[in-house]
Amino acid sequence: MNGRKAFIRRRPLSSVLLLVVAVMVVLAWQYRVALQAFPSIISAYTAKEYCSCRYVMDNPAEYCAGYVKQWLPSTLSDDSTQKRVTASGMGRTSSALWKGQRQGCQLEP
Template sequence: MNGRQALIRRRPLASVLLLMALVMVVFAWQNRVALQAFPTIISAYTAKEYCSCRYVVGNPADFCAGYVKQWLPSTLIDDPTQKRVTSTGLGRSSSAVWKGLHQGCQLLP
């Protein structure tokens, strides 16, 4: 029996955890572009959906804040005079503004 087989027999749980960690590292590396975009998606989703709920559909602010609430923390800044919403989450910030009756809300670059 070689050294590797002996290690697996002596510490099966550690071997499985090491293999799982290796698989996760490979998966993260293959999906690194999508994983880098994820924080922006959270703030953009929150800003756009809140803007649509508030200014397109016309729901009250409290209802819309509950509607877009997520497991990940984010903050909302609602400017009713300009009908603009800014959301910050996971270190990224996104804004959406109401463009009009036919255009609805649009994310700002």
Template sequence: MNFGVIRRRPRLSVLLLLIAVLLGWVWQERVALWAFPDIISAYTAKEYCSCRYVENNPADYCQAYVKQYVPISGFLDDAPNKRVTASGMGRSHTAVWLGARQGCRLTP
């Protein structure tokens, strides 16, 4: 086997090796990576609903509590119906307060 190419272009060889390793990792974690966009909006809706309507905290406190590194693109707090909708990364989820004993639940 001729390793002359590696000796002549070591940076390119390392770059190609890193790309191959990255692609292998992405393939192995494809299910988790595919689910990631849903997690952002579902977490925000559910946790805000719980913070606001189960724990009865003020809205500004709960906004800060659910703030994440990945921003959400849309947020709606329907206070009269105790329903929270959050959108982010192309996905949208709604959580609704069911009662004192049940708390909040994501709606299908």
């Protein structure tokens, strides 16, 4: 028991850093499902929001590209003839298709 107290007393910064790392590992384990889904959310959000901005709200392409711009890098492809938007980000790709005036845009599976 005295060995642990001596370590903490001799290396307080290392002890705090070790405690922070342990807490981060526990939190990452608890939220592992949400963390795995996060990369898909980026591309899906970009595709769906751009599609809605462009084809439901009839805004110009430049405005919609600025509207969906995020801190994380993503690429955007707009097929205006089929009204299909494809977005890629964090290694995932999602597409949204304009279904009609009443249905709006829908993510494709």
